[in-house]
Amino acid sequence: MRILFASSEVAPFIKTGGLADVAGSLPKALAQEGHDVKVILPLYEGIGEQWRSQMKFEQYYNVTLSWRHVYCGVFSLEQDGVTYWFVDNEYYFKRWQLYGHFDDCERFAYFSRAVIETPGHFGWAPDIIHCNDWQTALVPVYMLEERYHVPELANTKTVFTIHNIEYQGRYGDQVLEDVIGLDRSYLNEGMLGYYKDVNLMKGAIMASNFVTTVSPTYAQELRLPFYAHGLAGVINEQSGKLQGILNGIDTQLYDPAATSGLAANFSARSLVKGKAECKLALQRAVGLEENADVPIIACISRLVGHKGFSLVTDALHEIMAMNVQMVVLGTGDWQYEAAFREAQVQYPGRFSAQITYSAPLSTAIYAGADLFLMPSVSEPCGLSQMIAMRYGTVPVVRETGGLKDTVTPYNKFEGTGRGFTFSDINTHDMVWVLREAVDLYFNNKKAWRGIQKEDMTADFSWNSSARQYLEIYQRILGW
The missing domain is CATH 3.40.50.2000 (Glycogen Phosphorylase B;)
Structure with a gap:
């Protein structure tokens, strides 16, 4: 199976929270199962020289974003059986922090377009594009049309994971055509419309083939207004394609018997x-x-x-x-x-x-x-x-x-x-x-x-969770 994992941050390259840990661990677990896994992320200024020195420049092309044709360079790095594609554009990603900028909508709309367009430039046809949180929420929406324009995407299915529904990518409707590059029907017909605003996460929930979240209990809690931050109605409407899968951790990284820098290493026996x-x-x-x-x-x-x-x-x-x-x-x-x-x-x-x-x-x-x-x-x-x-x-x-x-x-x-x-x-x-x-x-x-x-x-590894994701991939592909 060919899997493209799209994330706005990936450990160990760049991290602000738990999303990076998941994006750093799950693809490795999938690769260990024998699948062809690639991860795509922005090449931020904060990615250190220890990683940049290992990267290989692959190619560049122009990404189409509304009326813009914007430079996109792709660097690659292979590690633990996974190929990482780094999307290079200094205008969008040479910033002092990852998020919180006035043009975040445009930055991550650009990144989502890069996720869509990059496989075709490599002649690589992913079976699954697995998107994560609002920063990649436009990918399933763009896929509604782009699968008919890009041969490599003709049979591709999308999975969207909600890591934290509190952050939804909500913007005024003026971004729809000029920034995101979609016509008003996406707002008027309810795909992206949310109280007269644009809600990117809502669009991903509606457009993707399957939606997951990061624990079974959280999947049930999202049906309740207290936890869903305004999206309870959408979650309940789309609940037939929602499943909670518990995150794992890198048990080799977090091993007290092997962690460097401790006063003493120990195990359950010592x-x-x-x-x-x-x-x-x-x-x-x-x-x-x-x-x-x-x-x-x-x-x-x-x-x-x-x-x-x-x-x-x-x-x-x-x-x-x-x-x-x-x-x-x-x-x-x-x-x-x-x-x-x-x-x-x-x-x-x-x-x-x-x-x-x-x-x-x-x-x-x-x-x-x-x-x-x-x-x-x-x-x-x-x-x-x-x-x-x-x-x-x-x-x-x-x-x-x-x-x-x-x-x-x-x-x-x-x-x-x-x-x-x-x-x-x-x-x-x-x-x-x-x-x-x-x-x-x-x-x-x-x-x-x-x-x-x-x-x-206790077993907190990714083994069980990775198998559950693979079952979802196979189900929506009809395998």
């Missing part, structure tokens, strides 16, 4: 000593009192409302009244940053506010902390809880999206479960389960070690 050394190293690194016996509660996240940080800031004094330490790593809304900085002053040696982002420090936190707190209001899948579990750090999560699908609640009667959960968006419920977790940590080490080993040996 958990106690290695984890203790990582804990002391973390305490030294972030200014916490060195104490092997006190549990560390960790948060690694963007500090924003939908991640549930209002629950955390409202309950900070209750949490710190327990015999615990806490470390928070991330940046975001000013009120959360300020609250955590103040907590560091109020609880010296017990609370650490790391208002930054550091990949090495995040790894040290995953390895050294005891509890990982994710009280998200909405969490399509979440990768952090799976990474934390790989390092024997027990999650405390709200039952939403992928958090519900990956963290089974601890059952003290049967001795089963992967962590501690609560369902309501409620500070008191969160504090209650945190107390349960801390109590188990202090008073039942055998049960605590059992949860850690269950977490560390």
Whole structure:
């Protein structure tokens, strides 16, 4: 099977969030199944020289975007059985950040046109084009007409994955003809029209052959207005072609037995000593009192409302009244940053506010902390809880999206479960389960070690998810 995976960011080349992790891992898993997989992404300024030096210039041509004929260069790089196509246009992609520019609609309409036109210039006919989030949402829409103009696309089917429905690519209707290059019928007949605006994600949901999202629970939540951000009606109308498939993680990358830079490597069999050394190293690194016996509660996240940080800031004094330490790593809304900085002053040696982002420090936190707190209001899948579990750090999560699908609640009667959960968006419920977790940590080490080993040996690889995607591809191709 020939699969073209289109994404606005791909790890390890460029990353701002979980989309890059998925786009970096899923194609590799598909290639390992013996398929011809190519990934196409923009050649951003932020892609480093270590990758540029390995790229090969392939060709250039002009992309047609409305009345424009715009330069498009293609560089390639092969890694782990996958061919990566980098779309070069410095006007659109030589920017200081990936998103948030005044012309994002035009930038990613251009990229979507490049996704459509590039296969023909290589004489390569994809069976599937797999698109991701609003930045590539125009690809299925363009395909409605372009499959009749480009021979290589005649039999191509499209799959669209919603990683986070909160970001939909919504613009005023003036972009339709001049920027996107489509006539008014796409607005008037409802393909892209959304309260008199243009909604790119809506168009992808309507036009694609199949729609997936990143966890089974999130797929069900999207039927509800609370989670769907205005698209519940569209989701329910198109629900016959919607399926939730849980994301995986790169289990080789997140392996405590092999991760470089840790104070000690460890596995489920050598958990106690290695984890203790990582804990002391973390305490030294972030200014916490060195104490092997006190549990560390960790948060690694963007500090924003939908991640549930209002629950955390409202309950900070209750949490710190327990015999615990806490470390928070991330940046975001000013009120959360300020609250955590103040907590560091109020609880010296017990609370650490790391208002930054550091990949090495995040790894040290995953390895050294005891509890990982994710009280998200909405969490399509979440990768952090799976990474934390790989390092024997027990999650405390709200039952939403992928958090519900990956963290089974601890059952003290049967001795089963992967962590501690609560369902309501409620500070008191969160504090209650945190107390349960801390109590188990202090008073039942055998049960605590059992949860850690269950977490560390759980299968969070892409193997099962990749097979589910392949089944969808085969189904819509009629194979």
